[in-house]
Amino acid sequence: MTLLTSDDDYDDEGFRTCSVTGLDIHQTAEGPVKLFGLTAVIAMLIGGIFALTVATTRWEVIGLLGPGDFYQHLTLHAWNLLIFWMVFMEIAILYVGGPMVLGRRLPLTIAAKAGWVLMVVGALVINVSVFTAGGFPNENAPLLTGYVPLESPPAFYAGVVVFILGAVVAALPFFLTLWRERREFPSRSLPLVAFGAFITSIIAFEALVGGLIAFVYALLWRIDVLGSVDAAFYRQMYWTIGHGSQQINLAAMVTVWYFLTHVVGGAEVVSQKVSRTAFILYLFFINLGAAHHLMSDPVVSSGWRLFNTSYAFYGAAFASMIHAFAIPAGLEAGRRKRGKGGGLLGWLTSAPWTNPVFSATIFSIILFGFVGGITGVVMGQMQVNMTWHNNFATVGHFHGTVAVGTTLAFMGLVFFVIRTMFKRQLAFPRLASLQPYFYAGAMGIAVLMMMYVGLLYGIPRRTVSIVQNIPGTNFDFAAAAPLFAILGVFAILAIVAGAAFLLVAVASLLVGDRVTSPADNADLVPDGGAEDEGKPLHAYEMRGTFFFVLIFMAVFVLSYVANWWFLSELWSVGL
Amino acid sequence: MSGAYIKKPNMCPRTYSAPGMLTCPYIMAREQDSDAPFMQRLYDRIWLLALLAVLFWAVSYLLWGWLDIVSIPGVA
Amino acid sequence: MTSPLDTPDDDWWNTKINRRESLWLGISGLWSILIFGWMSAYTRIGDQNPIGETFETSPEEFQQAISEYQSAASERDDGAIVPADTDVYIAGLQWQWLGTPVVLEAGTEYDMHLSSLDVQHGFSIRPRDSLSKHMNFQILPGYEWVLPMEFDETGTYDIVCNEFCGTGHRTMHGTLEVVEEL
Numbered sequence: 001m002t003l004l005t006s007d008d009d010y011d012d013e014g015f016r017t018c019s020v021t022g023l024d025i026h027q028t029a030e031g032p033v034k035l036f037g038l039t040a041v042i043a044m045l046i047g048g049i050f051a052l053t054v055a056t057t058r059w060e061v062i063g064l065l066g067p068g069d070f071y072q073h074l075t076l077h078a079w080n081l082l083i084f085w086m087v088f089m090e091i092a093i094l095y096v097g098g099p100m101v102l103g104r105r106l107p108l109t110i111a112a113k114a115g116w117v118l119m120v121v122g123a124l125v126i127n128v129s130v131f132t133a134g135g136f137p138n139e140n141a142p143l144l145t146g147y148v149p150l151e152s153p154p155a156f157y158a159g160v161v162v163f164i165l166g167a168v169v170a171a172l173p174f175f176l177t178l179w180r181e182r183r184e185f186p187s188r189s190l191p192l193v194a195f196g197a198f199i200t201s202i203i204a205f206e207a208l209v210g211g212l213i214a215f216v217y218a219l220l221w222r223i224d225v226l227g228s229v230d231a232a233f234y235r236q237m238y239w240t241i242g243h244g245s246q247q248i249n250l251a252a253m254v255t256v257w258y259f260l261t262h263v264v265g266g267a268e269v270v271s272q273k274v275s276r277t278a279f280i281l282y283l284f285f286i287n288l289g290a291a292h293h294l295m296s297d298p299v300v301s302s303g304w305r306l307f308n309t310s311y312a313f314y315g316a317a318f319a320s321m322i323h324a325f326a327i328p329a330g331l332e333a334g335r336r337k338r339g340k341g342g343g344l345l346g347w348l349t350s351a352p353w354t355n356p357v358f359s360a361t362i363f364s365i366i367l368f369g370f371v372g373g374i375t376g377v378v379m380g381q382m383q384v385n386m387t388w389h390n391n392f393a394t395v396g397h398f399h400g401t402v403a404v405g406t407t408l409a410f411m412g413l414v415f416f417v418i419r420t421m422f423k424r425q426l427a428f429p430r431l432a433s434l435q436p437y438f439y440a441g442a443m444g445i446a447v448l449m450m451m452y453v454g455l456l457y458g459i460p461r462r463t464v465s466i467v468q469n470i471p472g473t474n475f476d477f478a479a480a481a482p483l484f485a486i487l488g489v490f491a492i493l494a495i496v497a498g499a500a501f502l503l504v505a506v507a508s509l510l511v512g513d514r515v516t517s518p519a520d521n522a523d524l525v526p527d528g529g530a531e532d533e534g535k536p537l538h539a540y541e542m543r544g545t546f547f548f549v550l551i552f553m554a555v556f557v558l559s560y561v562a563n564w565w566f567l568s569e570l571w572s573v574g575l
Numbered sequence: 576m577s578g579a580y581i582k583k584p585n586m587c588p589r590t591y592s593a594p595g596m597l598t599c600p601y602i603m604a605r606e607q608d609s610d611a612p613f614m615q616r617l618y619d620r621i622w623l624l625a626l627l628a629v630l631f632w633a634v635s636y637l638l639w640g641w642l643d644i645v646s647i648p649g650v651a
Numbered sequence: 652m653t654s655p656l657d658t659p660d661d662d663w664w665n666t667k668i669n670r671r672e673s674l675w676l677g678i679s680g681l682w683s684i685l686i687f688g689w690m691s692a693y694t695r696i697g698d699q700n701p702i703g704e705t706f707e708t709s710p711e712e713f714q715q716a717i718s719e720y721q722s723a724a725s726e727r728d729d730g731a732i733v734p735a736d737t738d739v740y741i742a743g744l745q746w747q748w749l750g751t752p753v754v755l756e757a758g759t760e761y762d763m764h765l766s767s768l769d770v771q772h773g774f775s776i777r778p779r780d781s782l783s784k785h786m787n788f789q790i791l792p793g794y795e796w797v798l799p800m801e802f803d804e805t806g807t808y809d810i811v812c813n814e815f816c817g818t819g820h821r822t823m824h825g826t827l828e829v830v831e832e833l
Contacts, residue, residue: 021656067818101656136818143815149792150770150816182621187611189619189663192655202625206632231771231791232647236640258655268653271672272663276618283628288636297789298705298765298796301643306691308636314683321679325672333669334653381690386701389787390773390813458777458785460813463821473824475809479782537653538669546671553678560686567699570784572760572801574700615664650706650716650795 014105019518020420020525021263024103030421032112033092033100036170037417039120040088040410041505046127047080048498055495059488060468061481070464071141075130078144082402083245084123087167089410090200090252091115092417094174097197097255102181102190108173115170122163129155143462145238148218148229157219164211164241167204174201192269192276196255199279204248206287210240232299239290246398247286249406250320251279253364256409257327260361260416265351266338266526267330270537275326281319285311292376295385302382309380317377324369325542325549333540338527344544352526354433356426357419360412363440368405371447374556375400384563386573393454395461400447403494408440411501418505419521424512432504439497446494449487453480455566701788703763703798710768713795717742717749720764727754731826733833740764741810741825743772743790745817748810751825756833760801767792773814776827779807787813802829 010016014027053073056064065073099106106112133139133153142152146160178198181190190198214237221229258275261267269275291308294300311317335347342350352358375397379388388394415432418424426432453459457480460466467477467484515521611619618624653659660666668676694700708716723735731752739761741750749768755761765774767790777785788798802808812823 023656067821071815140817141815147771147814178621182619187616187619189615189659190621191657192659195621198621198625202628205625206629210637230644231793232644233641235789235791236637236644240636262655267655269655269659270653271666271668272659273666274668274672274676280618280624283624284631287632290636291640294789296701296787298703298791298794299644299647300640302694302700302702304639304643306687306694308640310687310690312635313687318680318683321683322676325675325679329669329672330655377686381686382701383690383693383697383699386699386786386788389789390775391785391787455783457782458775458787460773460775460811462813462815466811466821470811470824471822475779475824475826477782536667538667538672540669542669542671546675549675549679553682556682564689566783568697570699570786571803572698573786573798574698574702575704575799611661612664618664647705647707647794650708650712 015103018420020521023100025100026103026105028109029095029099029104029106032106032109032116033095033417034421035116036088036092036095037414038509039116040085040092041414041502043080043084043088043123044407044498045502047077047082047085048495048502050074050077050080051498052492052495053077055488055491057464059484059491060465061485061488063465063468065464067464068135071143071462072130072133074462075141075143076127079123079126079130081407082144082398083163085410086245086249086402086406088119089413090204090248091119091167091170093252093256093413094171094197094201097193097200097259098174098177101194101197102177104177104181106173107176107180111169111172115166115168115172118166118169119163120166122159122161122166125155125159125162129153129159145242146215146218147238148221148231148234151222154219154222157215157222160215161212161219164208164215168208171201171204171208189272192272193255193259195276196251196258196279199283200248200251200255202283203244203251203287207241207244207248210237210244210290211242214238214241232297235294235297236290236300239293240287243290243292244287246402247282247289249402250286251282253368253406253409254279254282254323254327256413257323257361257365258330260357260409260412261327261331262334264355264358264416264524264526265331265361266334266340267327268334268337268537270326270329270333270540270542274322278319278322278326281315281322285316285319288312289316289380292380292385295380295382296389305382309382309385314377320369320373321549324365324373324552325545327365328545328548329542332542332545333537335527336540337534337537340527341541344547347544355524356432356436357412357416357524359433360408360415360436360440363436364405364408364412367408367440367444368401369552370555371444372397372401372405374552374559375451377556378559378563381563384567387455387563387567387570390461391454392459392461393451396447396450396452396454399443399450404440404443404447408436411436411439414501414505416524418508418512419515419524422509423515424508425515425520426504427507427512428504431500432508435497435500435504438500439494442490442493442497446487446490449483449490453483453487456480457483699786701798703796706795706797708766708793708795710792713740713742713766714768716740716764716795720750731828734761737761738764741774743767743769743774743812743816743823745769746812746819746823748812748823748825751810751827753826754828754830754833755802757802757805757829757831760799763798763800764795765790765798766795770816771814772812772816772823774810775813776808776810778804779809789814805829805831 138151288308341347
């Protein structure tokens with residue numbers, strides 16, 4: 001496939017040097033990165049189609065689907081976007097963060113290929129088994145969670161197990177790369193991006209192991225090897241991959257932020273110690289947050305809930321706040337060092353805002369932090385969770401984190417890989433430039449509307465129709481209809497913006513102008529390159545960043561207080 | 576000045592996966608630098624960190640949760 | 652080297668930290684401790700905590716418990732259950748809330764015994780005239796969750812299901828009425 005191979009000049013040993021990043025890239029790494037990246041984009045296309053059917057159903061003015069079909073479409077929307085679009089990209093990110101950053105070949109390429117095959121087979125089995133599911137009573141749509149004992153087709157659980165195993169196999173070459181690097185250079189610290197990729201891989205390991213336990217358990221029950229199934233145990237184990245996969249997204253996204261702000265924005269690392277400490281806090285504590293889904297649950301003790309939901313006294317939330325400073329500060333100090341700073345925000349206004357790789361990354365950082373991150377911590381507080389659990393505000397939260405935050409960062413990365421590995425200019429350059437603005441704006445507003453209908457009206461999630469009427473009752477949520485209109489419009493606009501991304505990406509790959517010399521990609525290198533003399537980085541001003549994080553903290557405090565106040569107005573519950 | 580690189584080219588030839596290959600003087604010099612601070616060396620011990628982290632998660636989230644589940648009494 | 656793609660300088664651990672970054676570490680660290688402290692303290696000083704005893708049960712056992720509860724309870728003219736004492740039993744079942752409609756007294760603390768007779772459901776309750784006030788709990792088959800609740804405001808409360816439980820999921824609805832005096 002000429003799309004995946006390259007007419008690049010690899011030297012006799014199989015390496016080429018990237019003219020944009022300066023990385024030494026081996027052909028054994030580059031092919032798989034492109035393969036996994038392409039597959040991720042295809043998954044996004046499929047999930048995006050289902051986004052349209054789901055959105056136009058929940059907007060009951062259209063009410064496209066009925067209860068027979070809606071839950072299947074919702075399932076396929078979730079699996080293709082939240083899992084397949086994300087995890088295929090993350091394997092690619094591991095191969096970039098490991099072998100490419102370290103200038104090594106990708107070992108065990110057979111595992112990369114076998115892993116890809118297993119993941120694709122698993123994804124296909126999941127898609128087909130859900131799409132053809134017969135419905136109630138024993139072929140219900142599983143949604144993302146497959147909550148036992150609601151029965152779904154056995155092939156679904158088997159497909160998930162195969163997919164998880166495939167991801168484990170695909171991750172092996174990354175682990176081996178790091179093993180060899182550490183053995184060869186035991187007293188050399190990994191570059192920060194490689195360190196971030198390592199952290200991502202261990203978080204992924206925990207999520208995948210936990211997920212295997214959950215789905216093997218459910219599969220054994222579905223095929224009658226186990227006579228009964230414990231819903232509480234399943235929930236606890238399911239969420240190790242349910243939320244754990246999202247923590248993989250977080251760690252991978254933060255690593256990509258460091259990577260892209262540096263490569264196209266000129267950011268540098270202001271403190272290796274501080275950034276690495278934050279990654280280590282993630283390593284130890286982030287997966288405890290799977291407990292967020294069990295806050296309004298019976299069975300699990302309050303002690304377990306308080307400790308785990310807080311990621312150990314908010315250790316991992318502290319880590320996120322560390323990165324929230326370190327990454328913009330890296331951009332600020334790095335750009336001031338290049339003479340691009342000026343006043344409070346000149347370093348930011350002078351940045352390459354027409355480069356969609358840059359703008360996508362920055363919007364990802366801002367919106368993940370302000371919209372997704374803050375709401376995640378707030379709704380994860382054990383008591384506040386009672387007002388967020390299973391309603392549309394929860395849907396708003398995770399669209400803020402994944403659909404806006406991580407997706408934008410990965411869109412930027414795909415554009416970057418199209419330029420530097422597929423060696424194509426972006427087709428429709430004006431559209432490409434505008435696309436991150438369009439998507440961030442539309443999806444951002446849609447997310448806010450989701451939160452409003454969830455919090456202000458208590459609209460349930462996972463329900464085909466409930467606003468206009470509830471059959472057989474005289475109760476409805478019609479008061480929420482105006483907000484749903486705004487939500488519906490902006491959701492559709494966001495989907496169009498996502499389609500624009502796919503149009504640009506696919507057109508670039510098929511008919512984009514070829515990049516034939518370093519000069520063609522020179523515009524990706526920020527400000528024409530670095531002059532790296534000057535003060536030590538920590539001595540540069542970071543007051544612009546400080547200004548932003550103070551605003552962030554103010555929003556955080558306000559959201560926190562508002563949510564707790566709303567809760568305290570409710571009737572009393574609990575021991 | 577081409578300005579095409581934002582990172583200095585490696586000062587040594589690329590390393591491949593052959594262990595113990597220390598042909599470059601620059602690399603050799605750094606290998607002898609073993610008096611990095613304890614915390615820095617700890618941060619570099621990624622497999623130790625991974626093991627400790629996975630154990631911590633297994634105890635805090637998995638084991639403790641399983642204990643909660645199995646200690647639920649029957650109906651009063 | 653300050654690039655995230657390069658091996659860092661040998662002495663990166665001892666490199667100074669920018670003053671504002673240090674200040675931010677202090678602010679965000681303090682905030683982290685604060686919000687943990689508040690959440691924990693609220694379990695003692697607050698009135699809204701999702702904390703209650705859980706018991707292992709089975710659909711048959713819980714069905715039995717509901718039947719006994721309903722026999723002991725009286726019935727209002729419109730068919731609403733008036734509990735005999737402060738134990739209230741509600742079960743999710745495809746696709747209804749057994750034990751509703753029910754009438755409770757304002758200012759009395761009740762023990763809400765919640766379970767499911769088949770699959771997972773979502774117990775989602777709000778006052779009809781105040782949709783922004785809602786509480787949401789996960790209901791599991793095989794487990795009985797006893798959540799104390801005390802309602803201050805009279806009126807009709809609507810219960811819907813917010814966990815997917817099969818085709819008829821959206822039709823699950825029950826009412827809980829709170830009156831001044833029973």
